[in-house]
Amino acid sequence: MKRVLVAVSGAMVERFLDRVLARLAWADTELCLLHVVDTRPLKEYGLAAGGLAGRAAGAEHRLRHMGALGAEAGERMLADAEALAAPRLPAGITVRRLQRTGIPEHEIIAAAYEVEAGLVALGAAEGSATPPSRHGPPPPKPGGPPKFPRRHLSPTVRFVVDHAPCDVLLLYADGPAAR
Amino acid sequence: MEHPVRALLGLAVFLAAMALVIGRPRGLNEAWPAVGGAGGLAVLGLLTPADLLAVARETGGILLFLLGMMIVSAALELAGVFAWAASYAARASGGSGRRLLVNVFVLGAAVTAALSLDVTVIIVTPLVYATVTALGVDPLPYLYACTFVANTGSLVFPMSNLTNLLVTDGLRLPFWRFTAAMALPDAAAVAMNVAVFAWVFRDRLAGNLPTAPAKAVATRTPFFRGAAAVLALSLLGLFAAGLAERPLWPVALAAAAAMAGVAVATGGASLPAIARGISWSLFPFVWGMDAIVRGVEHAGLMTGFARIVLGGHASPAARLVAAGGIAAAGANVFNNIPMTLLMLGILPLAPRGDVMALAAATLIGVNIGPALTTAGSLATILWLAAVRRRGVEVPALEYLRIGAVTVPLVLAAALAALILEGGLR
Numbered sequence: 001m002k003r004v005l006v007a008v009s010g011a012m013v014e015r016f017l018d019r020v021l022a023r024l025a026w027a028d029t030e031l032c033l034l035h036v037v038d039t040r041p042l043k044e045y046g047l048a049a050g051g052l053a054g055r056a057a058g059a060e061h062r063l064r065h066m067g068a069l070g071a072e073a074g075e076r077m078l079a080d081a082e083a084l085a086a087p088r089l090p091a092g093i094t095v096r097r098l099q100r101t102g103i104p105e106h107e108i109i110a111a112a113y114e115v116e117a118g119l120v121a122l123g124a125a126e127g128s129a130t131p132p133s134r135h136g137p138p139p140p141k142p143g144g145p146p147k148f149p150r151r152h153l154s155p156t157v158r159f160v161v162d163h164a165p166c167d168v169l170l171l172y173a174d175g176p177a178a179r
Numbered sequence: 180m181e182h183p184v185r186a187l188l189g190l191a192v193f194l195a196a197m198a199l200v201i202g203r204p205r206g207l208n209e210a211w212p213a214v215g216g217a218g219g220l221a222v223l224g225l226l227t228p229a230d231l232l233a234v235a236r237e238t239g240g241i242l243l244f245l246l247g248m249m250i251v252s253a254a255l256e257l258a259g260v261f262a263w264a265a266s267y268a269a270r271a272s273g274g275s276g277r278r279l280l281v282n283v284f285v286l287g288a289a290v291t292a293a294l295s296l297d298v299t300v301i302i303v304t305p306l307v308y309a310t311v312t313a314l315g316v317d318p319l320p321y322l323y324a325c326t327f328v329a330n331t332g333s334l335v336f337p338m339s340n341l342t343n344l345l346v347t348d349g350l351r352l353p354f355w356r357f358t359a360a361m362a363l364p365d366a367a368a369v370a371m372n373v374a375v376f377a378w379v380f381r382d383r384l385a386g387n388l389p390t391a392p393a394k395a396v397a398t399r400t401p402f403f404r405g406a407a408a409v410l411a412l413s414l415l416g417l418f419a420a421g422l423a424e425r426p427l428w429p430v431a432l433a434a435a436a437a438m439a440g441v442a443v444a445t446g447g448a449s450l451p452a453i454a455r456g457i458s459w460s461l462f463p464f465v466w467g468m469d470a471i472v473r474g475v476e477h478a479g480l481m482t483g484f485a486r487i488v489l490g491g492h493a494s495p496a497a498r499l500v501a502a503g504g505i506a507a508a509g510a511n512v513f514n515n516i517p518m519t520l521l522m523l524g525i526l527p528l529a530p531r532g533d534v535m536a537l538a539a540a541t542l543i544g545v546n547i548g549p550a551l552t553t554a555g556s557l558a559t560i561l562w563l564a565a566v567r568r569r570g571v572e573v574p575a576l577e578y579l580r581i582g583a584v585t586v587p588l589v590l591a592a593a594l595a596a597l598i599l600e601g602g603l604r
Contacts, residue, residue, distance in 0.1 A: 009315070010315020010317075010389065038318070041319050041322040044323060044326055048300045048304070052296075052297055054460045054461035054464035055341070057455070057456060057458035057459075062302075065305065069312055070308075070312055154317070154383050173387070
């Protein structure tokens with residue numbers, strides 16, 4: 001049995017899942033949808049509030065609320081992803097939802113080991129750079145080395161590509177549509 | 180000079196109180212070591228009951244002001260004013276992650292300037308998190324933007340930061356003279372912060388945000404409108420009181436009363452709900468800290484410190500950089516409130532013409548410096564170490580990295596603006 005681990009984030013759900021489903025042969029495969037609640041923003045809030053000596057009334061309560069909001073948003077994204085995927089998968093394919101908390105790149109790799117994934121799929125939301133165009137590179141400057149446009153991959157994506165124990169399917173935001 | 184043994188014991192009490200304030204063992208409230216330290220110094224004879232009363236009288240105006248402003252902020256939150264502002268920042272981004280980052284900076288800088296950094300950190304940051312998370316966007320850059328701009332944008336008005344209140348009150352600096360000196364450094368600090376973050380987070384800011392409308396906030400309720408109107412009037416009142424060089428606390432208390440009145444009259448919020456937004460421990464903390472620093476002064480420990488900060492610098496610019504740098508470092512080693520009080524103890528020893536500029540440099544240091552270790556002290560590092568022991572993996576460097584890149588540049592921009600301003604005058 002093959003297992004495909006798909007890291008689900010906000011941008012991922014709508015733009016990329018279609019393409020993951022279209023690319024793969026799904027016989028005897030399990031689809032694991034993973035969402036990670038990033039704990040760094042929560043810790044940063046806790047630290048910043050903790051630094052306000054004597055002035056942090058209600059901070060703990062708000063921090064718990066933020067944690068709950070993050071988890072809820074993740075559950076919503078996972079439910080959306082499953083709703084999107086289930087009708088397009090052949091009968092008998094199991095879909096698992098996984099939710100973890102921590103630093104997303106670490107948790108994606110940890111989950112890949114844990115489910116013994118044969119493939120990790122994740123979307124690379126475009127950064128602020130002008131991405132390479134499918135209509136060919138820009139004309140080279142005379143005398144200089146060719147200068148190709150680049151994407152800005154997020155630290156999360158770069159870490160996963162560097163550390164994945166299996167193949168990685170990276171889907172660009174400006175990639176071709178599935179159908 | 181005091182008896183050396185008594186001076187050393189006084190120093191020991193000071194350091195013990197600081198260690199407890201910073202380390203907060205078992206979540207100990209900071210007010211206890213502050214009050215305990217003041218008591219210890221009184222037992223040593225470094226503080227008399229008259230001193231303790233004098234400290235209460237001196238900090239009374241600031242504390243009443245803070246009480247009023249905490250009530251105003253709590254009511255504004257319950258009325259949904261901050262939630263509306265956060266969702267407006269998201270809607271006005273036009274789907275650009277970078278513009279959303281700038282909007283969060285503008286929101287944070289405005290709230291910090293008008294109401295204080297505490298409101299930005301405690302109230303606005305969770306709302307920005309909620310707004311961004313609802314959009315399904317990576318919240319990390321936006322959350323850091325909030326916690327950083329709370330520090331870097333807190334230079335401009337006396338009410339923007341408790342440290343400003345302590346200094347303007349302690350040195351009797353007029354409201355608008357203070358603001359005229361600090362506006363340029365504040366703008367330089369925030370602009371540098373935005374520029375550094377746009378670079379640091381360049382790979383994390385989505386080019387296209389989902390266009391799903393952020394959850395609408397009810398702005399047509401009588402409570403919302405009444406609270407917004409009282410806020411506008413309160414700020415005008417504070418600016419007018421500043422112009423007339425009158426104390427600010429009566430305006431803050433009147434604003435608090437008006438807010439409470441609007442909340443009750445419109446049925447928008449109950450008084451106990453508003454009272455829950457008040458950090459009561461702030462009052463004994465500030466009083467205790469001020470008393471402790473007074474005791475340290477009485478122990479004769481301040482003259483050496485004054486020599487380090489004020490003496491031996493060739494040019495006025497070097498003196499400002501030294502004051503700002505020492506204040507920033509101290510705010511990270513201790514907490515920025517005791518550091519401000521310590522600096523306040525030595526500023527009057529400077530030549531009269533230099534006091535304003537040195538006070539400005541000090542505030543640039545104690546206000547911006549704390550962003551270095553996020554929590555504004557070595558406490559962060561200790562806290563992180565403690566958390567790691569419990570098996571939660573938090574790389575300390577992850578937190579320090581952003582501050583280590585940002586704080587020196589922001590500090591340099593603000594101090595450069597201050598020096599430039601001095602040259603222009």
